[in-house]
Every structure is written in C-alpha cells, then in structure tokens.
Amino acid sequence: MSDTPGRAAKTAVNPPAHTTPPARFSHGLRKGNLLQVAGQVGFLPTGPGRPPVPAGPTLREQTAQTLANVGAVLAEGGAGWEDVVMIRVYLTDTAHFAEFNALYDAHLAECLADGSAPPARTTVYVGLPAGLLVEIDALAVLD
C-alpha cells in the first residue's frame, strides 16, 4: 500500500488463498474509489509457492471457481458484486456461450439478491493457456 500524504491511497489486493500471480501484477488494485480485478481463471484456492491447479476440466467447474475468485478479490478489496460496473468475459469456444450464461446468471442472481442492477458485460472468444476455458475480470466503483 502506497499512502504518501497528498496522494490517493493505492492498495494491492491479493487474497491469501489466491495463487501467486505469474508476473508482476496484483490480483486487484484499488486506487481512489476504483477497484480493478485482474483476469481471474479457475485456479483452486492454494497457498504461497504452491503451483496453480485448475478446479477441473469442465466449463462448469472452471466457471464456478473463476467467479468465486473474482468475488474473493472484490471482498478483499472491500467491495461486493453490487459495486461492479463491468465484467469482461473471455471464453475460448462460442459453443460455450449458453452454458456459461446459465452458470453466470445463477451466480449473479445469488450475489445480487437485493435486486441490484447487474453490471455491464462484454464477452469475446480468445485464446487462453492450455487447459483454461474461461477468464473474467471486473471493474468496481466503491461508494
């Protein structure tokens, strides 16, 4: 955390059970009232120095874990799903769209149980490292 007088506080957000990032980046970065969540994938909770292990080979398993990982960064950064203004979804196969949406909708229905408006979203189809089917990042505006 960089909190020099006269500067807006900047805080790295790295949930303790998250994998160590594979490069010099933070899983979340909060500055001012913005919290940016880095691209999350379906890695299981782990500990420092342990290799990342995906939740499972299926879209269902990876989506559930990816959404949980996004939620963990939000929570660690003092935010919730109701603060999220944008979700970026990266899938690897257009054939996954319907199944992904069903999982996504169920998750958000639970996380926005107060009826809060869901965030905006963009979904595109890209390449990801071998074995990964979905990646998600998020931008939140805190109160």
Add this chain to the structure above:
Amino acid sequence: MSDTPGRAAKTAVNPPAHTTPPARFSHGLRKGNLLQVAGQVGFLPTGPGRPPVPAGPTLREQTAQTLANVGAVLAEGGAGWEDVVMIRVYLTDTAHFAEFNALYDAHLAECLADGSAPPARTTVYVGLPAGLLVEIDALAVLD
C-alpha cells in the same frame, strides 16, 4: 436503480428498443460519474421478447448499427460521445481494419462536431458468435 442513502447511486441503462441481453447484464451501468457501456453488436432496434436480428451481413451495415447502439446507451445514460474516454473494438478479420476505420472516423466526426478530442481506442481481432463481425464497448466519464 439502487439508491440507498449513503451509497453512490447505481443505475442500469437499457434503451427501450435494445434487445433483451442474453444473460444477466445491463446494456449500460452508471455508478458515480462512470458510465460503462456493455459490448454492443449490430442488432436492429426491437422490442421486449423479440429475437435479435443483425442489421445486415456486411461490415458496413453492422458497424453503423453497432455505433448507433453504443450511442443509444450513452444517451439513455445521460452521456454523449464527447464523454467517452475509451472505445474497445473487437473485429473478426484484420482485413476489415481499413473499412472499419473509415466508417468509424465518419461517425465520430459527426458525433464530435464540436471538435472535442476523440476517445482512446484499442482494436483486437477475436472470435464472435456466428454472423457477427464487430463488437464495441465504451467507458464514459460524466461531468
């Protein structure tokens, strides 16, 4: 709209003639002074419960409709093109770059007729659902 006392107002922005989103997301989400426009594609104006229909098969038709759809979300959210700080363009074919840019430039020249600085932009080439050639999202900062 979630407008609990002590919280920044959050407003879902869904123009009435827009297609119903295929998942639990808002076409636009405004919180504080940020308005995030979700990924827009070239779907024609429609009504609730009607299936989405692309403007046409060509890049020209889809680009015009996609830009109009972005503009409709901006307007519904109380913003204009002059408030946009970032445009993300997703094309499916590098061969479309020159034609897309000509259409984009003409549109922005018209929308920023006051000589306002154009937004930043990133353009990448991805996969999109069958039949779609272009997707665009936008981030606006309101006054």
Add this chain to the structure above:
Amino acid sequence: MSDTPGRAAKTAVNPPAHTTPPARFSHGLRKGNLLQVAGQVGFLPTGPGRPPVPAGPTLREQTAQTLANVGAVLAEGGAGWEDVVMIRVYLTDTAHFAEFNALYDAHLAECLADGSAPPARTTVYVGLPAGLLVEIDALAVLD
C-alpha cells in the same frame, strides 16, 4: 482540450514522437482523474506523416518499445506507472507468455522502484495486424 466552464476538463494526450493514429482516436484521453491509454504497439518514435515502423520482428524488441510507448503516453498525460490500476496485454501466441512476463517484470521493477503495488492485469491471446506480436493498453487514476 475541451474545457468549457461547468464541464470536467478533457484532454487528448498524443506524445509528439508517436505515430499518427490510424483512425480518429487519441493515444491517451484524460477526463477528470482518469487517464486511459489507447492500445500501444511496438512502433518506433517517428514524426507527423511518417509511416509507422515496428521496433523489430522479435517479441523482445516489440515488448520493450510497446512498454516505452505506454510510458510516454502516461508521462505526457501527467501520470506515471505508479498511477496505473490496470494493464491489458494482448499477445498472439501462448508460447510467448514466459518471455513476455520476464520482460514485463523487469520493466515494472524499474518503473515501480519505490515498491509501489503493481497494477492489475489481464492477458489474452488474439489476432493482431501482420507483424505485430503484442499490444498493451492501460488505465491510470491520477491523484
């Protein structure tokens, strides 16, 4: 720069040695306390009206120049790497991930020598125009 009374100042940020954008967009756009850096690629410093020339064919050369170009937009906009909350990395080949990360880490170690928290990051694999291996954009929050 649009600086009408009652409106938040908006400033286009185009470093003098940057290539002219291939379309109507700004290399950087600052409005309020946000500075959005457009997608940068590895074009060498140039002058108005001169055609863009990539730094070299290798990932190493293009990454170094791309990061320098991001840094130039940040500096021209009154920001530094320590203000960046999000970096988006677009690579064309998953085989480039490890080498890119080594170059990225070294660059950020130098640019964040004060120990400031690194920004969040998302990396995906997309298509880019022929000859280009990497594109990077950035969102900064100024003090």
